[in-house]
Amino acid sequence: MGFWNILMYLAWGLSAIMLAWMVVDAFMVSSQYDEEYLMSSREGGEDDVVHGVHLEEENP
Amino acid sequence: MAEAITVNSNKRIAMLKVLNPFHIWALGVGIVLVGEFMGWNFTVGKGGAYASLIACWVIGLLYTCVAMIDSEVTSTVAAAGGQYTQAKHIIGPLMAFNVGLYLVMAYTMLCAADALVVGDLMKSGAGVLGFADLDTKPFVVLTVAFLAWLNYRGVFATLTLNLVITFLAFMSLIVLFFAVDPLNQGAVLQHKALLTDLPYGWIGVVASLQFGMWYYLGIEGTCQAAEEVRSAGRAIPIGTLGGMMTLLVAATITWFVASGLMPWQYLGQAVTPMYDAATLLGSSKLQLMLFVATLFAAVASANGCINDASRAWFSLARDRYMPVFFGAIHPRYRTPYRSIIFLVPIAISFAFTGLLDQVITFSILSGLLGYTFMTFNMIKFRKKWPLGSIHRGYIHPFHPLPAITLLVLCSATYFATFLGYGATLLSIMAFYILASLWFIFRRYQFVRRADQFTMPWPRPRGY
Numbered sequence: 099m100g101f102w103n104i105l106m107y108l109a110w111g112l113s114a115i116m117l118a119w120m121v122v123d124a125f126m127v128s129s130q131y132d133e134e135y136l137m138s139s140r141e142g143g144e145d146d147v148v149h150g151v152h153l154e155e156e157n158p
Numbered sequence: 159m160a161e162a163i164t165v166n167s168n169k170r171i172a173m174l175k176v177l178n179p180f181h182i183w184a185l186g187v188g189i190v191l192v193g194e195f196m197g198w199n200f201t202v203g204k205g206g207a208y209a210s211l212i213a214c215w216v217i218g219l220l221y222t223c224v225a226m227i228d229s230e231v232t233s234t235v236a237a238a239g240g241q242y243t244q245a246k247h248i249i250g251p252l253m254a255f256n257v258g259l260y261l262v263m264a265y266t267m268l269c270a271a272d273a274l275v276v277g278d279l280m281k282s283g284a285g286v287l288g289f290a291d292l293d294t295k296p297f298v299v300l301t302v303a304f305l306a307w308l309n310y311r312g313v314f315a316t317l318t319l320n321l322v323i324t325f326l327a328f329m330s331l332i333v334l335f336f337a338v339d340p341l342n343q344g345a346v347l348q349h350k351a352l353l354t355d356l357p358y359g360w361i362g363v364v365a366s367l368q369f370g371m372w373y374y375l376g377i378e379g380t381c382q383a384a385e386e387v388r389s390a391g392r393a394i395p396i397g398t399l400g401g402m403m404t405l406l407v408a409a410t411i412t413w414f415v416a417s418g419l420m421p422w423q424y425l426g427q428a429v430t431p432m433y434d435a436a437t438l439l440g441s442s443k444l445q446l447m448l449f450v451a452t453l454f455a456a457v458a459s460a461n462g463c464i465n466d467a468s469r470a471w472f473s474l475a476r477d478r479y480m481p482v483f484f485g486a487i488h489p490r491y492r493t494p495y496r497s498i499i500f501l502v503p504i505a506i507s508f509a510f511t512g513l514l515d516q517v518i519t520f521s522i523l524s525g526l527l528g529y530t531f532m533t534f535n536m537i538k539f540r541k542k543w544p545l546g547s548i549h550r551g552y553i554h555p556f557h558p559l560p561a562i563t564l565l566v567l568c569s570a571t572y573f574a575t576f577l578g579y580g581a582t583l584l585s586i587m588a589f590y591i592l593a594s595l596w597f598i599f600r601r602y603q604f605v606r607r608a609d610q611f612t613m614p615w616p617r618p619r620g621y
Binding site: 101102106107109110116117119120121124127131133135136138139141142 | 306
């Protein structure tokens with residue numbers, strides 16, 4: 099088996115490991131954390147109040 | 159079975175705000191730069207070398223308008239989803255759904271095309287080294303799997319990698335520019351002999367506009383990182399406009415070097431024109447550099463596309479426009495991990511079709527539909543929230559001129575696309591119309607209408 103054939107098998111193998119790792123980790127997270135918490139984010143994140151503040155409210 | 163961890167009910171999960179303007183630059187330029195290494199040269203095939211230069215600058219103007227408009231709106235709507243979130247707040251749910259879908263389709267298909275390019279490059283490299291039968295599939299899958307894994311594990315490392323490889327790819331174009339002795343016309347570059355009149359007249363110039371988008375397609379993706387930058391008001395405008403300037407320089411250099419080395423008849427159908435340019439110079443070091451740079455550019459583009467497609471899909475899900483299951487954030491890595499995993503098989507499926515042309519055309523048209531929306535979005539944004547009513551990190555000049563220019567140039571590009579890919583254009587339009595009907599009659603009933611607007615914005619003028 100030549101270098102390039104080994105490289106192709108290596109590529110398949112690494113891909114499978116990384117994809118499997120993500121799927122397993124995702125299942126573990128789902129089993130360990132409350133779904134409501136995992137999906138509790140809101141647009142803009144934590145400090146979004148910095149943006150879009152109403153100037154007229156800020157400086158009445 | 160372990161008991162589920164319930165975090166304090168008042169505590170919300172959020173994506174990490176760790177990115178700076180350099181990451182934004184790397185995201186935008188990283189997605190695009192592969193277009194300077196291949197693809198842009200189809201403009202030459204459509205209308206000759208001068209038509210390609212006209213397309214380079216005219217479409218450059220189109221994207222400058224996009225970058226300016228995006229910078230202003232995103233510096234205010236600092237949320238993942240980018241143009242989708244903008245459309246939701248400024249126009250309405252149906253437009254938002256369509257824009258979100260354009261984004262997901264455009265980036266997922268572009269990612270597939272980039273992975274195909276990586277596979278083809280590996281095959282070419284193996285061929286040069288004496289192994290002609292390399293199967294590209296394992297390298298296509300590895301590209302998508304590795305980049306998805308990287309995206310899954312955190313945005314900072316993902317975009318830092320993009321910063322490094324995008325910068326190296328850009329520098330390779332600068333090195334190539336100096337290698338052709340640009341100030342000494344005739345020594346290496348043969349513009350006088352190679353530049354002919356417009357071979358297909360001005361209709362060729364119009365036809366070349368469609369492929370002119372390759373020079374810049376994807377720079378608008380910077381907006382997707384708005385929720386993960388430390389300061390959206392600063393980082394998005396600096397990163398996006400800096401990226402646009404970089405691309406204008408890169409595009410012009412690319413055209414200048416390639417059109418001075420190759421006749422338009424060859425250049426217009428070359429697969430890897432910049433690699434060919436290095437080959438013509440007879441330097442094996444330059445050849446190797448351009449080979450690696452093309453590889454880096456393709457990987458950076460795929461990386462940025464996974465980042466952006468997942469944020470767009472995540473945002474659609476967070477608002478229940480798509481199944482809410484995909485709106486989850488990883489508690490450790492703070493990434494939209496379910497969206498990232500979900501898009502992997504889709505990208506690989508598109509890539510396995512091997513239809514690079516069709517995949518890219520779908521991506522370009524989805525992008526074009528998105529740019530058209532921006533014109534109406536910008537006009538409405540300034541009307542509903544005039545200057546002084548809300549904080550803006552950046553205010554673009556000459557409003558409404560950029561929005562009107564953008565609409566005119568988008569119309570010209572639609573016409574150009576219709577000339578070359580009329581059936582594809584109509585079938586894509588039909589796809590989005592069907593998707594819209596599905597959204598109106600089936601999906602929108604699941605959307606919690608009040609929950610989708612959580613930005614602390616004042617009531618718009620006139621409402």
